[in-house]
Amino acid sequence: MYLYYKNINQKFLAILLTHSLAFFKFLLIKHTNMNGVQYDHLAKILLLGNSSVGKSCLLLRYTENRFNEAFYSTIGVDFKVRTIVMRNKSIKMQIWDTAGQEKFRSITSQYYRGAHGIMMIFDLTNKDSFNDLDAWIQEIERYGGEKLAKVLIGNKCDLEDKRTITFEEGKAYADKLGMPYFETSAKDAANIDAGFVKLAELIIAMENRIDKKRSIVENPKKSSCCM
């Protein structure tokens, strides 16, 4: 009789152990990327803006701390990754550079799929790139919807004597659309981290808001109304 109970207990312990291991593995898979590095959030970020505003240079500076003097057209779709830690949470940023000719109408809706944030970039020395922002914003609203976090970047602030857009003009445009505004230089590595960190903060805040809304829909509070 004693042996019988001992066997049952062992079986129970074995089952418990197997299930615990499976649960642990599930947790690990959920928060682990393909290289085995853990992260708490994954954010798909798109760099948008006219050709030659400095998108590829900003990406290179932010992910590899390098700068390229030569202009080369991005061939195909390209993304780089950088993981940062904010308030004890790691955020893996998957940052996408636009493919080929960055004319706003040539970017397909496919590119926006699954995106969490947009870095909208213009060149402080090129008025056209600033004037085209309206068309870009329309495109983002059409394909990306309202759930996207956005920041506006005026790049090449090192070229102060060639500047054609003032800080006030850039800031007023961003304020009108409710976007944070940063002036950066990929060449001098100025203010780039601040722009990406702000975008990551907005993405997390937006995710938290969506999670909260979802939990309210899934667990609605019982009405206190009397019958």
Ligand SMILES: Nc1nc2c(ncn2[C@@H]2O[C@H](COP(=O)(O)OP(=O)(O)O)[C@@H](O)[C@H]2O)c(=O)[nH]1
């Ligand atoms: N002075 C200066 N030149 C920059 C800066 N960022 C990019 N460039 C130059 O602008 C050109 C276009 O940059 P690129 O990143 O290829 O533009 P993209 O078409 O938007 O990807 C290149 O010659 C870069 O060296 C910057 O912050 N300052």
Ligand SMILES: [Mg+2]
């Ligand atoms: Mg490029």
